[in-house]
Amino acid sequence: MGSAGLARLHGIFAAYKPPGLHWKHLRDTVEMQLLKGLNAGKPPAPEQRVRFLLGPVEGSEEKELTLTAASVPTLTNHPLVRGPAFTSLKVGMGHRLDVQASGVLVLGVGRGCSLLTDMYNAHLTKDYTVRGLLGKATDDFCEDGRLVEKTTYDHVTREKLDRILALIQGSHQKALVLHSNLDLQTQEAYEMAVRGLIRPMNKSPMLIAGIRCLHFAPPEFLLEVQCMHETQKHLRRLVHEIGLELKTTAVCTQVRRTRDGFFTLDDALLRTQWDLHSIQDAIRASAPRVGAELEKSLRLGPGTQQLPGPGWQWDSEEPSSALKAWTAGGAAGG
Numbered sequence: 001m002g003s004a005g006l007a008r009l010h011g012i013f014a015a016y017k018p019p020g021l022h023w024k025h026l027r028d029t030v031e032m033q034l035l036k037g038l039n040a041g042k043p044p045a046p047e048q049r050v051r052f053l054l055g056p057v058e059g060s061e062e063k064e065l066t067l068t069a070a071s072v073p074t075l076t077n078h079p080l081v082r083g084p085a086f087t088s089l090k091v092g093m094g095h096r097l098d099v100q101a102s103g104v105l106v107l108g109v110g111r112g113c114s115l116l117t118d119m120y121n122a123h124l125t126k127d128y129t130v131r132g133l134l135g136k137a138t139d140d141f142c143e144d145g146r147l148v149e150k151t152t153y154d155h156v157t158r159e160k161l162d163r164i165l166a167l168i169q170g171s172h173q174k175a176l177v178l179h180s181n182l183d184l185q186t187q188e189a190y191e192m193a194v195r196g197l198i199r200p201m202n203k204s205p206m207l208i209a210g211i212r213c214l215h216f217a218p219p220e221f222l223l224e225v226q227c228m229h230e231t232q233k234h235l236r237r238l239v240h241e242i243g244l245e246l247k248t249t250a251v252c253t254q255v256r257r258t259r260d261g262f263f264t265l266d267d268a269l270l271r272t273q274w275d276l277h278s279i280q281d282a283i284r285a286s287a288p289r290v291g292a293e294l295e296k297s298l299r300l301g302p303g304t305q306q307l308p309g310p311g312w313q314w315d316s317e318e319p320s321s322a323l324k325a326w327t328a329g330g331a332a333g334g
Contacts, residue, residue: 005038005276006086011112011283012094012119012290014260016268019102023093030107030274031091037276039084046073092116095126095260100142101232103128103257104268109283115290122297123199124261125209125228130252132239134219137249141236145251153248158216164245165211165223168238172208179204199228199297206230220253262293 017026052067092113094106108116134153138145179200200207210226225235236252243250258265267286269278 010110012108013282014263014268017105038086101255127259130223131254143253151249206234
C-alpha cells in the first residue's frame, strides 16, 4: 500500500459517531485503523548487495580457504528491523459532538485537514433531530440529570407546540439577518436570500434557520432543527426553554446530527467501515461535491485561492497550487 495508499487519503469524509463515544476516541481509532492499513502492505523485496564470503575451495582436499563473491539481502530496511513505515498521520476533526450526542462527524486526513477550516468559515447549517420529554426538569437539561422539578403536561397540544416553534424560528431568522451584516434593500441580499446563502459573517450565538415538530405523542416529542454555531448543550437548553414556554417542563433525551454541511447520514461511515479502503473510497466519492459546495458557499474575496472544482483529483501525488496554499491552515474545531 505505502505512499500510493497515503496519496489517496488527502481529503475529508464523514463518520457516524454513536452515543457514549468521545470524539477523541473516534479520531484515535480512525488514525490507528488507517496506520494499520497503510502498514499492512507486502514489503518490497530487500535490496541485494555483493559480499565476499570466506569458504573452502571447491574440489580441494586441503583445508584451503578463499574469498567468494555472493549476493546477500540488505536487511536495514526490513520492517522487523526498521519498524513500521507509518507511525503517525494527521487526522483533524470538524464540528464536534459531545459524548451523549450521535450522528454525522466530519474528519479530515492529511492535507485535507485545511478543508475543515473552509467548512468552518463557510458557516454551513447543520441538521439535528432532538427528542424531548415533557413533565420534568433536570439540572443539565438531560434525562439522566439531577431531577429539579416535575410538572403536568396534559394541557400541551400539537398546535401550541407548533406555535412556539414558529415564534422561535421567526426571532432567529431576524437575528440571522442581523449577524449577516447585509443590507436587505440591495439586490445582492435578495439573491442570497433566494439561494439560501445568508450566513453570519463572524462568530455568533446559536442561530436557528428552521425548526419543526416531526412527531408529537405526549410526553414525547421529536423536533427537526436546522441551525449553525450551536453546541449540543444549546439544543438541550432549547428543549428546556420550549417546555417553559408551554407552561410546563421538558428534558432532552436524544440529540442526533443528521447533516453537517454537505455530509448526510448516507455519507457517514459506520464503526465497521473505519478502515483504510472504506475511508479512501469515501474521500474519493465526496471530493467533487466538497469542491463544488465550498466554492458555492464561500464568499471568495481578493487574494482568496480558488477551491478545487468537480474534476479535481484527490489522489494526485503532486498537490495543486491551491492545495499547497491551503496547507498553511489548520483544522477547525467545533
